[in-house]
Every structure is written in structure tokens, then in C-alpha cells.
Amino acid sequence: MLEVNITKKLRSFTLDVDFKADNDALALLGESGSGKSMTLKCIAGVEKPDSGKITLDGEVLYDSALGICLPPQKRRIGLLFQNYALFPMMTVMQNVISGCNQIPRKIRKAHAMEIITKFGLEGLENIYPAKLSGGQQQRVALARMLAANPRLLLFDEPFSALDTHLRRQLGQMVGDVLESYDGSAIVVSHDCAEAFRLCHKIAIMEKGKITVHKDRVSLFKDPETVTAAKLIGCENILPVRAQESSLIVSSLGIIIDKENSNDIVSIGLQANAIHPDDNGEYKFYGSIIRIIRSPYEVTLVINMEYSKKDIFCSLPKDIAIPQLYTNTIFSFDKKDIFFLKESN
Numbered sequence: 001m002l003e004v005n006i007t008k009k010l011r012s013f014t015l016d017v018d019f020k021a022d023n024d025a026l027a028l029l030g031e032s033g034s035g036k037s038m039t040l041k042c043i044a045g046v047e048k049p050d051s052g053k054i055t056l057d058g059e060v061l062y063d064s065a066l067g068i069c070l071p072p073q074k075r076r077i078g079l080l081f082q083n084y085a086l087f088p089m090m091t092v093m094q095n096v097i098s099g100c101n102q103i104p105r106k107i108r109k110a111h112a113m114e115i116i117t118k119f120g121l122e123g124l125e126n127i128y129p130a131k132l133s134g135g136q137q138q139r140v141a142l143a144r145m146l147a148a149n150p151r152l153l154l155f156d157e158p159f160s161a162l163d164t165h166l167r168r169q170l171g172q173m174v175g176d177v178l179e180s181y182d183g184s185a186i187v188v189s190h191d192c193a194e195a196f197r198l199c200h201k202i203a204i205m206e207k208g209k210i211t212v213h214k215d216r217v218s219l220f221k222d223p224e225t226v227t228a229a230k231l232i233g234c235e236n237i238l239p240v241r242a243q244e245s246s247l248i249v250s251s252l253g254i255i256i257d258k259e260n261s262n263d264i265v266s267i268g269l270q271a272n273a274i275h276p277d278d279n280g281e282y283k284f285y286g287s288i289i290r291i292i293r294s295p296y297e298v299t300l301v302i303n304m305e306y307s308k309k310d311i312f313c314s315l316p317k318d319i320a321i322p323q324l325y326t327n328t329i330f331s332f333d334k335k336d337i338f339f340l341k342e343s344n
Contacts, residue, residue, distance in 0.1 A: 002152060002184045006042055006052030006062070015039065015049075015208040025178045025185040027195035027216075029231050030205035036188040039205075040154045043186070044079045045072035056152055056184075076102065078150035082157050084141040086129040092116065092140050093125040099144035115143045119173070135166040142177065153178070153185040159194065167194075174198060192232045196220065204228045211343040225343045229268040234338060235312040236269040247339075251307035252284040258339065268338030271299060271314035276322050280331025286311070288324050293317070302330065 002021040007014055015035045019026075028036040041047040043054060045061065048069055054062040056077075061070050078099075086095050096112040103111050116122055119139040129137055138158070145153070158174060159167040175198055178185055189195045195202050196216050204212040204219075204227060212219065212228045223229040229237055240247040242261045249256060249267060258264065289310070290301035298321060300313040305327070313330065315321070322328045 001057060002043070002186075003053070003055045004039070004043060006049035006054060008038065008042060008047070008049045010035065010038065010208065013208045015042075017205075017208070017210055019203060019210055019213060021184040021186060021201075023183055024201060025187060025199040027187045027189055027199035027202045028205050028210075029189055029192060029195045029202050031190060031231070034205045035208040036190075036205050037156050040079065040156050040186060040188055043152070044077050044154055045070060045075050046079070073101065075152075076148065076150050077152045077154060078145035078148060079154040080141055080145050080156060080158050082160050084129075084137045086137060086140055086144075088129055091126050091128055092121055092132070095129070095140055096144045096147050099147040102148050112143075112147055115147045119143045135170060138166075138170050139173070142173070146177065151183055153181060153183065155185070155187040157188055157190070159191075171197060190231070204231060206343050209343075223268065223338055224341060226266050226268075226340045227343050229266075229338050229340055233270075234268040235271040235314075236274070237266050237340065238269070238309070238311070239266050240264060251304050251309050251311075252282075253306040254282050254284055256282065256334070256337065261339075263341050264339050265342050266340045268340050269311070269332055269336065271312040272297075273336035274311070274313040274330055274332050276300070276313065276315070276328055276330055278329050278331050280333045282334070283329055283331045285327055285329055287327055288322055291321065291324070302328075 005018045007016045015038055017039055028039060030036050038047060042049045049062060051064040060068050061075050062068060087098060090098065093112060096116055097108050100108040100111055116125060119142060121139055121143065159170060178198060187198050200216060202216050202219050203210045206227045212224050220232055223232050226237060238249055238251050240249050242264055245259050245261060247256045247258050247261050247264060285305045286302035288300050289303045292299040296317060298315050298317050302311050302313055304311065
């Protein structure tokens with residue numbers, strides 16, 4: 001188990017995180033600059049926190065009160081950087097062997113070859129990183145990280161530099177690694193779909209703090225905060241005004257029944273929760289001002305009758321669509337509403 005409780009003063013805010021990760025994969029999901037990568041660097045020992053404590057499987061890696069700060073090489077943590085950080089003057093074999101410090105010297109080459117084969121890199125053992133494709137470099141970096149038999153895996157936006165096809169291929173490879181890995185892992189990402197595919201639990205980071213931490217299914221059913229709703233891809237976030245046991249949604253011209261509504265500041269509606277009919281519990285009028293087509297769906301941009309704010313409605317690509325610029329009724333159900341607070 002990994003336990004992290006640290007602070008570190010950064011340029012625009014103070015990183016202040018407190019969380020635990022069992023033998024499972026945890027995603028740190030947040031916007032760029034929210035402190036995700038710095039958290040990984042502090043855990044790995046690349047950066048030093050200002051205060052706090054980090055323990056892994058009961059061993060203290062960092063404790064400001066006791067003056068303990070183990071160097072990275074003694075932490076046995078695998079960290080995969082965004083840019084892979086391969087040694088340019090070393091071959092594939094040499095790069096992978098460089099990660100084998102915990103392996104007896106006499107079997108390092110055989111161990112490295114086993115890992116190289118596992119990642120489909122056989123035949124490239126004597127090639128230098130500059131001659132490899134981005135996907136091959138990624139696999140070498142993964143092989144080097146796992147060659148050390150680390151106790152903890154850290155991934156810092158591992159697919160950010162790859163095209164869609166390679167992201168899919170390597171995403172599956174990393175997913176397989178995480179499924180078979182007997183230990184804790186943390187994946188930093190700003191891609192909600194990637195976080196959902198790879199990790200069973202997701203923590204939302206905002207300005208150096210974890211504001212929501214729950215299992216992935218629960219998060220996508222109830223993101224809790226405005227920031228979390230944005231990060232999971234909620235297309236429509238509408239301000240509300242609390243009034244006793246109801247919420248006034250001025251932009252839609254409706255009132256929603258809701259007990260304990262005082263701390264709710266917005267509602268969220270996924271685009272596919274809105275339908276161009278009057279079958280839902282809550283109804284509103286709007287005019288379709290734009291139609292965006294993709295291979296799999298059609299997105300309607302709706303101009304609201306009571307507001308200048310546009311909202312989005314996603315439909316199957318073959319469904320009949322109301323005419324442009326006509327006043328059209330739309331509806332949605334209460335079960336599809338996200339009731340959102342401000343972050344603490």
C-alpha cells in the first residue's frame with residue numbers, strides 16, 4: 001500500500017495531497033498544471049516535498065519530521081515519463097539492462113531479453129533510440145521500468161505524444177501490465193476515457209488538492225463537483241439558484257425538485273441525456289443552430305430560449321433530426337442530472 005501526505009510550495013499554489021492507494025491502479029485526473037506530475041515526482045524521489053510523509057508497503061520513503069528522504073534508486077519505484085527518458089547513447093538492450101539494478105548481475109542480460117521479448121522488441125536489441133518509432137520507444141521505456149521488478153508503477157501521461165492508433169495499441173499493453181501487476185500503480189492523465197480504461201479508482205486533482213476520490217463507475221455516475229464533471233467530459237454545466245427544496249435553472253426556464261439543495265451551484269447533463277421530444281420529466285424549448293456530424297453520432301448545438309448559453313445534445317447518427325432554427329421541445333430525466341458543488 002502507498003500512503004501519501006505531503007505539501008510542497010509551487011509557483012501558483014501549494015501542493016497539498018493526502019491519499020492512499022491499495023494494490024490497485026489509481027488515476028490522477030486533472031487539468032494541466034494541477035499538480036499531478038509533481039505528485040508523482042515527489043513519490044519517486046525526483047522532487048522533495050516541503051513537509052509530510054510517504055510510505056510504501058510500510059517502509060518510510062520520506063518523512064520531514066524524522067529527516068528521512070530515500071534517494072530514487074533506493075525506492076524501487078518505476079516511473080514512466082512523458083518523453084520516455086531513454087538513454088540516447090545506449091542500445092535497446094543496454095537501456096533495459098540499466099533498469100536491472102535489483103537483478104543479480106550474472107542473469108541481467110537473460111532477464112532483460114525476456115522482458116524485451118515480452119514487449120515485442122526482439123530483433124531491435126542493438127538499435128539506438130533515435131532509430132526507433134515513438135511506439136517502439138514507449139515499449140522500450142516500459143520494458144526498462146518493469147525490468148527492475150518495481151514495487152510501485154507510476155505513469156506520467158504515457159500516451160500524450162502518440163497518435164490515435166498507437167495510443168490504442170499501447171493503452172491495451174499498459175492495461176495488460178496493470179491487470180497482471182501485483183502492486184500499486186498511479187496513472188497521471190487529463191483524458192477521462194483513458195483513466196476509466198486503465199484504473200479502477202480515480203482521484204480528481206484541482207490546484208494541488210484532491211477534491212474527489214472514488215471508484216471509476218461511481219465517479220461517472222456522480223462526479224460531485226463542477227471541476228470533476230468537466231473532467232469526465234460532461235458537455236452541459238448549467239448554473240442554478242437554490243430555493244428551499246428546489247433548484248431554479250434559469251437558462252432552461254425550469255425548476256427541479258431537490259432536497260438539501262443549498263450547496264448545489266450547478267447541474268450537469270451529458271449531451272446524450274437530452275432528447276428532442278417531450279417524454280422526459282423536465283422539458284424546455286430551444287432552437288437548433290448547428291449540426292455536428294461524426295462517424296458515430298450527431299451533435300446538436302441548441303440555442304436556449306431563456307439564455308444566450310448554448311447546450312449540446314448527442315443522438316445516434318441515423319435518427320431523424322428536427323429542422324434548424326425552429327423552436328423545438330427537448331427533455332431529460334432527473335436520474336440523468338449531476339448535482340454539482342464547488343470544490344472544497
